[in-house]
Amino acid sequence: MRTLILFCGCLLGQVVSLSAGSWLRAGVCVRLVGVVQDFSTHKPLAASLSARSVTGRQVLGTSDEGTGQFAVDIACTATALLIERTGYRPQRLPLNLATITPTADVYVVIPLVAVDRQGTDRPYLQTEQKHYVQPAGTNASGQVQHSTFAVTDALAQSPLRAQVCLFFTKTGKKTCLDTDATGQCSMDFRDKDIVAIEVKSAGYQTYEGNISVEQLGGPDLHHTVRLLRELVLLSVQSSPVQTGVSLRAVLRNGGKQAPILLASVADRPGTFAAADLRPNRYELLLLDQKEAVLHRQTLTIAPGLNVQTITLPEKATTRPKTPVVASPVRPASVTATPAIVGEVPAAAPVLTDNLPTLFFDEGSYALSDATRATLQQLAVYLQQHPDVHLRLVGHTDRLGDEQLNKYLGEFRAKVAANYLHWQGVDDRRLQVMGYGSRFLVGADSTAESRRRNRRVTLKLIPARPLAETPTTSN
Incomplete structure (x- = not known):
């Protein structure tokens, strides 16, 4: 994760962005600037970017082959950004534009997950299915292939509760299994077969794949099935930033989880991003180099694009130091959030109850x-x-x-x-x-x-x- 922070910071720093006034025109709600990269290797990728709206789909452009960088104007009517590249699973970014009021370019990092290629005795996506004839042969009596399927979030790599359904070609039978708290379930294959796999979990794209069962009587096999959810991106814009003041942005969501360090954007002081957050309620802290808290607020991260704009006091660095947390900080990729929930005193008198609903x-x-x-x-x-x-x-x-x-x-x-x-x-x-x-x-x-x-x-x-x-x- 640390390499991601350094990598995305360098790339984003090279993007030639425009001022807010250059893109804030009729019909355009936000200008997205950022980079597309391989989630595992952080290699920059060229990918096609399109906007989805109620009227259809519009191609916006392609990220650069060498750097993965892009800059696209998003119309106010757009509901989602689609990111596609051959050999990778398509990503969808809900835009939630009605909740966003950006003051400048919105910086994001978009991770793409490579597809599972066709092979034997391991799952692969049906989109990668090539012509294949299973070798003939008889099964030795009593031999099985014991396989354990582990279902995980493709980005967070955390276990998921899911339903795994297997469709057997030879018998036409269907068997469905539920994963346990560790995201795992097991199956004994007793015949060589090409078995279709369908894995579902709430909030995730359905995984549709195959597994060619060839090896019977061998060692137990362990298969990981990665499910992809819609992107959750956070972009934080804070200003003004005083000369010589180095800011850090940290997210906390309570419990025992470590605080999350947002990636800073090179050459853009006060701009931060993350890409593998989960929808949840967080506390956002902006810290200076002395660990003094310059800003604190509550955020609700929703699926899709989240953008938070923060106005800092002119003399932010004169505030007294406020202790943060002793627990370790976990780096984050990129995610954005709209709004903060303001608390109203319970004793505040109500002036009227007659407003319309x-x-x-x-x-x-x-x-x-x-x-x-x-x-x-x-x-x-x-x-x-x-x-x-x-x-x-x-x-x-x-x-x-x-x-x-x-x-x-x-x-x-x-x-x-x-x-x-x-x-x-x-x-x-x-x-x-x-x-x-x-x-x-x-x-x-x-x-x-x-x-x-x-x-x-x-x-x-x-x-x-x-x-x-x-x-x-x-």
């Missing part, structure tokens, strides 16, 4: 025309009443995974807050929270009751001085 389609955080009209009126009111702040709380119905529902609820609130930001409302007046399906309205047993639960509630609260209000970047 914002409703969303199933599984979506897109704003409807009616919701946009409501937010426009609310923005006018907030501009006329600077002594009032707004709390936005996102909710979901009970369908699906509760952890993902929590992310969805929070993102619904963040998208609404971001819309208010573009209407001229100061971010520091917006308090964003998300609860998933924790607070249901009604039984949530019918289509109508579930529709009423897919919501963002709004409450006006007394203003605190902006200097005392947690900064919210949407």
Whole structure:
């Protein structure tokens, strides 16, 4: 991982980027600048980059063959970036552009995972299947090939709970196994055969492969099946940075896990990136060379592109030193996050409960025309009443995974807050929270009751001085 930090820093430092004003034009929401590289070897790669939107797919360009570098403008209508190269598994980066307000180029590192080539007695992707005739021969009575399958996250290399299904060519039978807590399951093959393998885990691309069983009666075999999830990238932009001040960015997510050190971008002081994070709640710390904490905030990392912009005080280095953690720091690849959740005192009096509720389609955080009209009126009111702040709380119905529902609820609130930001409302007046399906309205047993639960509630609260209000970047 340390080599990744040095490598990506050097490459990104060579990119000739443009100022924000050169790309912030009609229809363009963000300019992505970065590098595509092999996840295992960190070798730069030439890859095709395309944008996916509701209207189709648009080819944006290709990363450089020698350096892997690229710079592409992303339209506001784009929903995902697709990265493809022959011999590698395609990657998909959800863009979440409604939650991002970049102030400059967004730097990212995109890792690609090589495909598993065709071979015998080991899994390989069906896309790599070439013409193959299994050698004839009879099986010795009682001989087996004992195989253990270990399912892991292709980037984090951590074990996964998954379902492994085997389809036998000779018998036409299907056998499905569930992996244990270590991501493993075992199978005894009793016949030479070409067996199809399908591996599924929630939140990951389905692995569709084959295994040519040739060796019976030999040693036990161990096979690793790597599953690929959608990319989770974080790009942190902090400014201003004083001359001679060296910054570090660290993520902590509690528990016993070590803090994660973000990769710094060469020749771009205050810019950091990571590429193998998991969607989760983190605490972001910016430290100077004396380990003094210059900035601290809570981030929610969502699947896809996350961007965090931080404005540091002009005299940040005069702050007293704050101890961080004694545990070791783990380097990270690249990941970005939109927004920070501001906490509101429980005792804060509520000014009104009569604000309209914002409703969303199933599984979506897109704003409807009616919701946009409501937010426009609310923005006018907030501009006329600077002594009032707004709390936005996102909710979901009970369908699906509760952890993902929590992310969805929070993102619904963040998208609404971001819309208010573009209407001229100061971010520091917006308090964003998300609860998933924790607070249901009604039984949530019918289509109508579930529709009423897919919501963002709004409450006006007394203003605190902006200097005392947690900064919210949407």
